[in-house]
Amino acid sequence: MATLSFNPATYADFLCLAQEATIVPIAVALPADLHTPVGVFLKVADQATDACLFELHRIDRRLPPYSFIGLAPRWVITGRDGNVELRTPHTTLERPEPLLRATRRRLRADILAPLAGVPWPAGGAFGYLAHEAAYQLHDVPRRPSPTVEGIFAAFSTVIVFDHARQQLFVVFNVTTDGRTERLEAAYAEGCATIETIVQRLAGPFPEFPPPPPPSPPTIVTPLTPDQFRRAAEATKQRLLHGELHCATLAQRLERTFRAAPFLAYRLLRTTTATPATFFLTSGGVTVFGGVTDNLIYGRRETLRAYLATHERPLGSTEAESALTAAELAADEVATSQHILFVDALRNDLGQVAAYGSLELETLAAVEQTPTHLRLISTLQGQLAAQCDYLDVLATRLPSALWTGLPKRPALRLTTELEPVRRHHFGSQFCLIAAPHEVLTCETQQPVEVTGHIARFHAFVSLADDTDVGAALVAGAKTAQQIAAALERAEQDHQPIL
Numbered sequence: 001m002a003t004l005s006f007n008p009a010t011y012a013d014f015l016c017l018a019q020e021a022t023i024v025p026i027a028v029a030l031p032a033d034l035h036t037p038v039g040v041f042l043k044v045a046d047q048a049t050d051a052c053l054f055e056l057h058r059i060d061r062r063l064p065p066y067s068f069i070g071l072a073p074r075w076v077i078t079g080r081d082g083n084v085e086l087r088t089p090h091t092t093l094e095r096p097e098p099l100l101r102a103t104r105r106r107l108r109a110d111i112l113a114p115l116a117g118v119p120w121p122a123g124g125a126f127g128y129l130a131h132e133a134a135y136q137l138h139d140v141p142r143r144p145s146p147t148v149e150g151i152f153a154a155f156s157t158v159i160v161f162d163h164a165r166q167q168l169f170v171v172f173n174v175t176t177d178g179r180t181e182r183l184e185a186a187y188a189e190g191c192a193t194i195e196t197i198v199q200r201l202a203g204p205f206p207e208f209p210p211p212p213p214p215s216p217p218t219i220v221t222p223l224t225p226d227q228f229r230r231a232a233e234a235t236k237q238r239l240l241h242g243e244l245h246c247a248t249l250a251q252r253l254e255r256t257f258r259a260a261p262f263l264a265y266r267l268l269r270t271t272t273a274t275p276a277t278f279f280l281t282s283g284g285v286t287v288f289g290g291v292t293d294n295l296i297y298g299r300r301e302t303l304r305a306y307l308a309t310h311e312r313p314l315g316s317t318e319a320e321s322a323l324t325a326a327e328l329a330a331d332e333v334a335t336s337q338h339i340l341f342v343d344a345l346r347n348d349l350g351q352v353a354a355y356g357s358l359e360l361e362t363l364a365a366v367e368q369t370p371t372h373l374r375l376i377s378t379l380q381g382q383l384a385a386q387c388d389y390l391d392v393l394a395t396r397l398p399s400a401l402w403t404g405l406p407k408r409p410a411l412r413l414t415t416e417l418e419p420v421r422r423h424h425f426g427s428q429f430c431l432i433a434a435p436h437e438v439l440t441c442e443t444q445q446p447v448e449v450t451g452h453i454a455r456f457h458a459f460v461s462l463a464d465d466t467d468v469g470a471a472l473v474a475g476a477k478t479a480q481q482i483a484a485a486l487e488r489a490e491q492d493h494q495p496i497l
Contacts, residue, residue, distance in 0.1 A: 026172045027169050027170065050073050053278065070126055077103050080149060119160045247462050249418060264288070287424050334375060345379065352384055358380075398411050
């Protein structure tokens, strides 16, 4: 193995950074032309019980082109119905405290030393607020039986891909606990960990375990298809009576699943309806899936929001694509629905933006991606002095796209008509390096694996002019793709790399 160039290069340089920080990173930059985020994750996180992968570069071309891999958390905070569990490498504590308050306190205690040339995700925390957190945030009566409201984790070992520069950064974040001397062992441990990671990257892929016995492909649902249809029709009547502008009902699906969850993630990366972009495993719970093009990127005090809806596939020729673009631009129903969600996004941002700073930059413009045409709107504002990035994350719940509008009546409706909790459906994920940068985005058809049970959702999105039958078919399509991926993961446990 070639000699590695550590940054900071010496222990003396490391101590200089420790004078004004409690987290001091050590980093090595490598060429990334022979690696992929999925391949690296397979090599370094094969048996990890706490790990995450977030492929930012696959979400939106406006975002910094990074991918984030986190291992060996410095701390993990899990919220369950008003209580939190704090796990560190040395202890586990439980106490009655709201999840966001506990996470905010930990983030503020972590003072990260700046390291020139290293991308911002290297020192960040990754986590999510589940749909269940919306009940507490909006003071809506919740269902009994505690469940996870969210998880946030800050990692010691981080790998960041900079896809624009074709570089890979291996970073070890040293926790100094405020000490500014006698850190030789911590610096040596960080360098040794990085060397081990680099050796694993240069080695072969791990052997896959033997295939598990196939699970019966039986899917369990709390509602029969006929009951779910009746719930959708009842919702449509409420929309016609003017109680709501729009609403989305979710139907949780469960099946036994005995394969490696990351294999299912890899298979879902290739599906067109909901390509997977995040994978998180922590405390025996694994969550993975895609995200919508409804996201907020914050850098220092500036917030930029992007909203894309009503995707349509590109035509096979330029003329067909131009015709599709013209039809989309002239579609009054699509435009009015898009503007409805823009108004919801502006209302969300208005709660955390400085007074008078929120501006609408683009409204319902037709944008072309490599595979689709869609309506896009963008907003920009300044973060209010009394708010932080966790407030930005919290104001997104419940998701207007996955719950409906207005939010509180829609939340009450879903509580009334859905017999079980949504868990991760409609949750908000974020990558945050407080107070410098943040990315928040809505999950799209997430899959949760706990023990040997996989949970995912079918859904129906409704407006007053929606054909209920067609909406049920459209909402079931992605769930069918997820079910197929789970079944294939059990049958094909070792696909070609």
